[in-house]
Amino acid sequence: xxxxxxxxxxxxxxxxxxxxxxxxxxxxxxxxxxxxxxxxxxxxxxxxxxxxxxxxxxxxxxxxxxxxxxxxxxxxxxxxxxxxxxxxxxxxxxxxxxxxxxxxxxxxxxxxxxxxxxxxxxxxxxxxxxxxxxxxxxxxxxxxxxxxxxxxxxxxxxxxxxxxxxxxxxxxxxxxxxxxxxxxxxxxxxxxxxxxxxxxxxxxxxxxxxxxxxxxxxxxxxxxxxxxxxxxxxxxxxxxxxxxxxxxxxxxxxxxxxxxxxxxxxxxxxxxxxxxxxxxxxxxxxxxxxxxxxxxxxxxxxxxxxxxxxxxxxxxxxxxxxxxxxxxxxxxxxxxxxxxxxxxxxxxxxxxxxxxxxxxxxxxxxxxxxxxx
Amino acid sequence: xxxxxxxxxxxxxxxxxxxxxxxxxxxxxxxxxxxxxxxxxxxxxxxxxxxxxxxxxxxxxxxxxxxxxxxxxxxxxxxxxxxxxxxxxxxxxxxxxxxxxxxxxxxxxxxxxxxxxxxxxxxxxxxxxxxxxxxxxxxxxxxxxxxxxxxxxxxxxxxxxxxxxxxxxxxxxxxxxxxxxxxxxxxxxxxxxxxxxxxxxxxxxxxxxxxxxxxxxxxxxxxxxxxxxxxxxxxxxxxxxxxxxxxxxxxxxxxxxxxxxxxxxxxxxxxxxxxxxxxxxxxxxxxxxxxxxxxxxxxxxxxxxxxxxxxxxxxxxxxxxxxxxxxxxxxxxxxxxxxxxxxxxxxxxxxxxxxxxxxxxxxxxxxxxxxxxxxxxxxxxxxxxxxxxxxxxxxxxxxxxxxxxxxxxxxxxxxxxxxxxxxxxxxxxxxxxxxxxxxxxxxxxxxxxxxxxxxxxxxxxxxxxxxxxxxxxxxxxxxxxxxxxxxxxxxxxxxxxxxxxxxxxxxxxxxxxxxxxxxxxxxxxxxxxxxxxxxxxxxxxxx
Numbered sequence: 001x002x003x004x005x006x007x008x009x010x011x012x013x014x015x016x017x018x019x020x021x022x023x024x025x026x027x028x029x030x031x032x033x034x035x036x037x038x039x040x041x042x043x044x045x046x047x048x049x050x051x052x053x054x055x056x057x058x059x060x061x062x063x064x065x066x067x068x069x070x071x072x073x074x075x076x077x078x079x080x081x082x083x084x085x086x087x088x089x090x091x092x093x094x095x096x097x098x099x100x101x102x103x104x105x106x107x108x109x110x111x112x113x114x115x116x117x118x119x120x121x122x123x124x125x126x127x128x129x130x131x132x133x134x135x136x137x138x139x140x141x142x143x144x145x146x147x148x149x150x151x152x153x154x155x156x157x158x159x160x161x162x163x164x165x166x167x168x169x170x171x172x173x174x175x176x177x178x179x180x181x182x183x184x185x186x187x188x189x190x191x192x193x194x195x196x197x198x199x200x201x202x203x204x205x206x207x208x209x210x211x212x213x214x215x216x217x218x219x220x221x222x223x224x225x226x227x228x229x230x231x232x233x234x235x236x237x238x239x240x241x242x243x244x245x246x247x248x249x250x251x252x253x254x255x256x257x258x259x260x261x262x263x264x265x266x267x268x269x270x271x272x273x274x275x276x277x278x279x280x281x282x283x284x285x286x287x288x289x290x291x292x293x294x295x296x297x298x299x300x301x302x303x304x305x306x307x308x309x310x311x312x313x314x315x316x317x318x319x320x321x322x323x324x325x326x327x328x329x330x331x332x333x334x335x336x337x338x339x340x341x342x343x344x345x346x347x348x349x350x351x352x353x354x355x356x357x358x359x360x361x362x363x364x365x366x367x368x369x370x371x372x373x
Numbered sequence: 374x375x376x377x378x379x380x381x382x383x384x385x386x387x388x389x390x391x392x393x394x395x396x397x398x399x400x401x402x403x404x405x406x407x408x409x410x411x412x413x414x415x416x417x418x419x420x421x422x423x424x425x426x427x428x429x430x431x432x433x434x435x436x437x438x439x440x441x442x443x444x445x446x447x448x449x450x451x452x453x454x455x456x457x458x459x460x461x462x463x464x465x466x467x468x469x470x471x472x473x474x475x476x477x478x479x480x481x482x483x484x485x486x487x488x489x490x491x492x493x494x495x496x497x498x499x500x501x502x503x504x505x506x507x508x509x510x511x512x513x514x515x516x517x518x519x520x521x522x523x524x525x526x527x528x529x530x531x532x533x534x535x536x537x538x539x540x541x542x543x544x545x546x547x548x549x550x551x552x553x554x555x556x557x558x559x560x561x562x563x564x565x566x567x568x569x570x571x572x573x574x575x576x577x578x579x580x581x582x583x584x585x586x587x588x589x590x591x592x593x594x595x596x597x598x599x600x601x602x603x604x605x606x607x608x609x610x611x612x613x614x615x616x617x618x619x620x621x622x623x624x625x626x627x628x629x630x631x632x633x634x635x636x637x638x639x640x641x642x643x644x645x646x647x648x649x650x651x652x653x654x655x656x657x658x659x660x661x662x663x664x665x666x667x668x669x670x671x672x673x674x675x676x677x678x679x680x681x682x683x684x685x686x687x688x689x690x691x692x693x694x695x696x697x698x699x700x701x702x703x704x705x706x707x708x709x710x711x712x713x714x715x716x717x718x719x720x721x722x723x724x725x726x727x728x729x730x731x732x733x734x735x736x737x738x739x740x741x742x743x744x745x746x747x748x749x750x751x752x753x754x755x756x757x758x759x760x761x762x763x764x765x766x767x768x769x770x771x772x773x774x775x776x777x778x779x780x781x782x783x784x785x786x787x788x789x790x791x792x793x794x795x796x797x798x799x800x801x802x803x804x805x806x807x808x809x810x811x812x813x814x815x816x817x818x819x820x821x822x823x824x825x826x827x828x829x830x831x832x833x834x835x836x837x838x839x840x841x842x843x844x845x846x847x848x849x850x851x852x853x854x855x856x857x858x859x860x861x862x863x864x865x866x867x868x869x870x871x872x873x874x875x876x877x878x879x880x881x882x883x884x885x886x887x888x889x890x891x892x893x894x895x896x897x898x899x900x901x902x903x904x905x906x907x908x909x910x911x912x913x914x915x916x
Contacts, residue, residue: 063676066676067675067676067679067680068679068680068683069679163558163560163561164560167560167579167582167897171582237673237675238673238745240673241898249566249567327675327676328674328676328739329673329674329743329745329746330669330672330673330674330677330740330743330745330746330749331672331673331674331745331749331898332745332748332749333748333749333896333898333899334582334896334898335582335896336745336748336749
């Protein structure tokens with residue numbers, strides 16, 4: 001493969017290979033796999049928490065920057081310890097039990113949320129060899145699993161026995177179902193372009209020409225729609241109606257406290273990350289560096305930067321975009337939100353798929369036009 | 374006004390007309406609705422704006438004073454007076470059908486004085502619990518805490534409204550009506566809610582996300598300021614005004630000082646007038662900045678909120694340097710101002726003017742044309758001019774409905790007749806017009822300050838007053854333009870050093886009274902947004 005032509009000293013591929021060989025040399029197959037599963041799961045959990053904490057810190061600092069404030073600056077240098085301190089605080093807080101609520105559903109709801117976001121997290125390719133599960137229907141899996149979270153929102157709203165929560169949950173239901181469609185169709189557009197649903201293949205196909213360039217007009221439309229609907233799916237401003245704090249105090253999670261609330265909080269940030277990373281993977285070439293066919297020197301330099309840095313870098317740019325939007329716009333109203341989806345995004349999306357099919361069939365993609373590999 | 378006098382005599386023969394500070398007309402309670410209606414429907418000069426409705430315990434009898442004026446010319450005022458016959462079961466006719474804004478005021482009078490109004494559609498007590506014993510503003514009220522002990526029990530809210538209706542045969546019928554239907558989905562907005570800007574309680578019945586009906590439940594921050602004032606001397610009362618609408622504290626206090634000065638015939642030095650006017654306008658900018666900020670926050674734009682607070686901080690610092698206070702600045706006293714301006718005051722204010730203009734342009738770029746913001750404000754919460762007048766909605770909200778109601782223009786006080794400024798009027802009557810009006814009024818306030826800041830004359834800052842101020846017997850009104858609309862003071866003096874009755878007209882009460890009207894059929898999300906555009910302050914309502 002071409003990939004081996006470039007020297008990539010900082011990749012983790014060798015380390016992982018070495019670890020695998022070490023285990024296989026001394027243990028039978030079953031134990032090797034078991035240990036590897038556990039290690040991968042723990043590593044993912046650790047990354048999950050660290051990413052969440054970093055995101056929370058980043059959001060606070062960036063928001064502070066937007067809002068002419070300083071942001072956290074007391075706990076640790078530049079307030080770096082603020083997020084861990086908050087995490088500890090939230091773990092220690094009392095979990096309040098609401099009377100006259102459906103106790104079982106009430107406590108089950110946050111787990112749907114957190115499990116859904118965590119399960120999606122597992123399917124994301126973070127870098128070369130840093131990909132826990134590589135389904136051949138990766139895109140479908142991500143769409144399916146991430147929509148499980150809505151059940152958590154619904155159950156929370158229903159079981160809290162609180163009118164604000166109920167309205168929040170109803171809004172959320174309408175919003176999720178609608179925007180799931182757009183997000184799904186936008187991803188399908190790219191599936192048409194790349195001809196595969198497997199993330200690893202999709203990424204390899206983008207080596208010299210990212211999907212967003214490859215499908216030019218159509219890809220760009222799909223990208224914008226995916227960002228909008230992904231943003232809406234994460235319930236963040238200007239689409240934060242389910243928890244619109246100025247209207248519904250906190251919407252569906254009004255009655256939650258302590259770590260139960262923490263789960264929702266964590267899941268919200270992680271969903272933001274998941275959406276950004278899927279956009280990165282599908283549209284922006286995932287963990288691949290920016291390379292141009294034929295410019296070997298340039299490509300070599302780009303390859304010195306390890307793949308996970310590329311991945312997190314691109315994801316961070318998208319997250320920054322999302323924060324920027326969130327902190328600049330006022331909130332939409334529920335009917336405007338649904339109008340936007342059903343009257344604008346969805347029809348555009350459907351036409352866009354047709355357009356993409358035409359582009360692929362008639363050979364008008366950039367790869368076809370310029371003969372890029 | 375001679376025509377009006379003739380009209381009054383023609384309508385009600387035995388009306389007593391007196392020329393006091395205002396043209397005062399005393400009529401029998403049975404003839405009052407007729408007179409009010411005639412004045413209201415007068416062609417050339419309709420007296421269609423009920424400024425203030427004041428219940429008074431006149432000793433022998435309980436009565437009500439109405440200050441009405443024409444919406445075309447706010448300086449044409451008439452004070453109507455009437456009394457109920459007996460103290461045991463005092464009854465008066467309502468004027469709610471003539472002036473919508475009377476509704477809550479009459480409920481307030483019922484709670485505080487026990488006068489019931491025939492034909493008022495909903496006679497629950499305002500401010501007080503339905504089981505409160507006694508009527509606090511009556512002179513024979515027993516304030517013994519054992520009678521109304523402080524209870525920490527949760528109280529059910531009364532959902533059945535009593536009322537007295539007059540049948541066509543002239544019989545009085547006591548009946549009750551339900552506020553909400555049994556199967557209404559009622560949610561509470563407040564008393565503790567992030568967007569009610571204070572402890573206000575709206576109960577909203579919903580049909581999906583649409584608002585069917587709003588019931589206002591007020592009184593969580595009722596402090597009995599008017600009752601308290603009756604046992605305090607005039608200079609002692611002054612600071613209460615700051616605690617009404619705390620965001621236009623200085624303007625409120627200006628109104629009370631003005632009322633006392635006019636009654637006691639105290640000449641305010643010119644330097645003090647300059648300082649008062651400049652401070653009022655700075656206060657107005659401060660208040661509008663905050664109103665803009667909270668409005669954007671209600672629409673979900675948190676960053677804009679912080680921007681508004683940032684600009685406001687500059688003014689607060691000027692206030693702090695002048696007199697130590699930031700929000701409540703204790704600047705006005707009877708006869709002038711308490712503190713002279715500091716050395717660099719002019720420099721600071723002059724630096725602020727271009728800074729604020731720059732920021733106004735930034736607000737405009739950042740928020741005023743944002744497509745989502747437009748969607749949340751344009752054609753939302755429409756208030757027509759007729760309704761604005763009927764509900765007594767003044768200030769930027771009233772002017773957004775096309776009603777010229779700026780007291781600074783109609784009845785100039787302080788130095789407002791010597792400066793050039795535009796009264797900002799828009800005719801759309803929606804949230805967006807109210808929003809733009811506030812921003813434009815900031816610009817006008819800057820203009821006023823610009824004209825005054827260089828010309829502050831030397832001299833005294835406070836007139837010499839007697840150590841104990843006694844007002845001559847009589848009834849005195851004062852009206853100023855506060856940040857949220859017309860703020861009024863009514864003092865009835867019996868020649869004592871205490872007021873016999875003191876009443877504040879708070880603009881916020883009228884703003885809230887219009888909320889059920891303009892929110893009907895809108896989405897619950899817009900209820901919050903409309904509330905932000907009306908910009909009411911709760912302690913101002915509850916007093």
